[in-house]
Every structure is written in C-alpha cells, then in structure tokens.
C-alpha cells in the first residue's frame with residue numbers, strides 16, 4: 001500500500017484529482033469505479049473545475065458506482081444516483097448511459113445484483129476504484145461481520161451506518177434499512193484502488209484498516225491484500241501515519 005498524509009485540503013483534493021485525470025488522459029476509455037459519501041465531494045468538485053478549464057475530458061469514460069440505497073426513489077435528493085448526477089455527471093462531458101449505479105428500486109433485487117455483476121464481469125475490471133471508508137471499516141456497504149460476500153448483494157445496514165448517514169436525511173427513520181453494494185471480490189478485482197480517508201474521527205479506523213489484522217470485522221483491512229492501493233489521508237485521519 002502506498003499511504004500518503006496530505007497537510008491541506010487542497011493538497012488532498014489535488015492529489016486525488018491528479019491520479020484520476022492522469023488515468024483518464026492516458027486511457028480515454030477508462031473504467032472508473034466511483035463512491036459516494038461526504039469524503040469524495042471535494043474531489044468531484046475539483047474534477048468538474050478541471051473539466052471546465054479544459055484539462056480533462058470524460059467523454060470516453062464509463063463509470064460504475066459501488067452502491068445504492070434500496071427503496072429510495074431514484075429522484076430522491078439522497079439517492080446515490082442523484083448524488084452522482086449532481087456532484088459530477090451533470091457537470092462534465094459524460095453521457096448518463098455511460099454511468100452505472102445499482103438500481104435500488106428494481107422489482108427483483110436479486111436479479112438486479114446478478115445484472116450488475118454480469119455487466120462488471122463483461123466490461124470490467126475497473127481501472128481505478130475510488131473508495132471511502134465508514135467509521136466501522138465498511139467499504140461500499142460491505143459491513144463488518146463474520147463473513148464478506150464476493151459479488152453484488154443486498155445488505156441490511158448496520159444501525160451505526162444508518163445513524164452516521166442520518167445527517168443527510170430529515171430523521172433516522174427516513175434512512176433506508178437496506179442497500180445494494182458491490183461485493184468484496186468485485187472491489188478487489190479493480191486494477192487500482194484509491195482509498196480516501198478524511199477527518200480526525202476516522203484516524204482510528206484508518207490505523208486498524210491499514211495496519212491492523214486482515215479481518216472481516218474491518219472490511220477495509222482486506223485492501224492490504226490488493227497489489228495496487230493508494231491511500232490518501234488528510235491531517236486529521238493521518239494522525240498515526242506522519
């Protein structure tokens with residue numbers, strides 16, 4: 001793992017954006033795995049900015065998002081489809097049919113998981129998978145537990161995850177109880193992984209995930225087995241890595 005602690009928000013965002021734009025420039029038909037949550041918001045804003053300046057084009061890029069809530073209407077302000085459209089897709093030269101987010105409203109969710117996996121199998125592996133991390137070590141919505149699942153699947157969200165994400169909703173009751181997520185094996189098949197970790201409240205889980213035992217109790221620890229991972233930590237999250 002290549003672990004870097006950046007000492008400013010600008011350096012953090014600029015480094016992440018630099019890695020993505022370098023890939024997309026050298027490989028215009030790149031396949032990007034994308035993530036939601038508050039962590040990549042600054043990165044997406046930087047990519048939009050660089051696109052506006054003519055520094056990067058996404059015209060040939062295909063994207064695959066990690067996850068989506070189950071049962072939240074696609075147009076809901078907090079659906080991950082809306083998040084991606086608003087934070088990135090609407091503002092760059094990518095056509096929406098090149099962007100993929102699991103359909104959390106599919107009539108048959110099991111079929112939807114199979115469809116998503118088949119699509120990733122046929123088109124993948126992704127060149128670069130962007131990841132954040134939950135306070136409990138989840139990646140995508142692969143929650144801690146006594147096992148991990150390889151492929152795309154429906155997952156009941158841990159109470160702590162629903163509480164953490166309640167800040168985006170009017171109340172905890174509105175936070176969906178389930179999500180569809182890419183599985184651990186799919187994530188591990190990515191050619192490169194870019195893991196972003198921000199905030200002092202993530203310092204401890206960063207230490208566990210990056211230097212602790214590889215265990216399903218901390219799904220992100222599995223990334224220690226991947227041959228090509230770049231981890232960017234901001235000052236707060238990087239307390240143990242300076």
Ligand SMILES: N[C@@H]1[C@@H](O)[C@H](O)[C@@H](COP(=O)(O)O)O[C@@H]1O
Pocket residue numbers: 035036037038039040066067131132133134135139140141161165
């Ligand atoms: N499913 C997403 C993850 O992909 C994200 O990495 C994580 C952390 O979110 P944040 O960046 O807001 O802390 O939780 C969410 O629930």
